């Protein structure tokens with residue numbers, strides 16, 4: 001091994017925890033010493049802008065732009081991302097060469113013991129169009145209030161009473177050792193790629209490609225790729241209320257998805273089962289969902 005592998009990551013506590021998971025996996029797989037891996041925190045646009053819903057800025061590589069610049073300039077060798085935050089179309093210059101084993105994919109409800117136990121008219125904190133729409137479809141009496149910041153910040157906002165309840169990804173809570181926080185919701189479909197951590201390299205970097213490919217978790221990669229293909233087919237971005245989850249079932253992919261109007265009044269659900277090497281099926285499911293949606297809902301998508 002020549003010089004240390006530089007792992008670029010966002011600087012949030014969750015991002016750093018995920019970068020450490022990637023570092024540990026690489027170290028264990030390749031028998032590296034701690035000095036042979038370095039973690040390089042990079043501040044992204046999404047981290048800097050704290051006062052506006054990110055959905056308003058929409059589709060502008062909010063979490064990846066600065067990391068991409070570092071990766072492109074060879075200031076880092078790999079980038080570690082929450083796959084959920086990685087836009088569906090990436091520059092050909094970069095390749096997601098591996099994913100870590102997926103964590104709990106569910107959202108957890110904070111501030112109430114179940115969706116039915118939230119008091120009538122309570123304020124629900126979220127800036128996620130998906131979470132807002134899913135919640136309003138079940139509880140139209142609730143009011144959503146904007147809710148940004150990292151996981152710890154959002155938990156503090158609930159403690160301070162800025163909102164009565166919120167949803168957070170189980171994956172993030174668990175990785176921050178907040179395993180006891182919140183109630184998992186089994187019947188709320190998560191965001192595409194929720195719970196998955198991706199490792200990105202420069203497409204031409206053969207050395208990193210083989211180092212990183214060795215820690216790839218194949219079933220996670222297969223399922224998250226199917227969810228991202230669906231997203232591409234929908235032409236959705238972080239402004240579009242989309243939920244999707246692919247699971248492997250008997251060697252085949254079972255992909256479930258829903259698209260929602262922002263106020264939750266319209267919910268279009270669908271699912272497909274298909275072989276893992278069928279790259280077309282997710283796009284076909286996307287087209288089918290859009291075909292069943294009202295013109296107003298369809299207009300939120302460009303696919």
Ligand SMILES: NCc1[nH]cc(CCC(=O)O)c1CC(=O)O
Pocket residue numbers: 082083084085151167168169170171172193194195196197
């Ligand atoms: N949107 C921010 C974000 N990006 C990834 C996670 C959690 C980890 C994951 O889903 O992989 C979170 C926090 C959350 O949604 O609660």
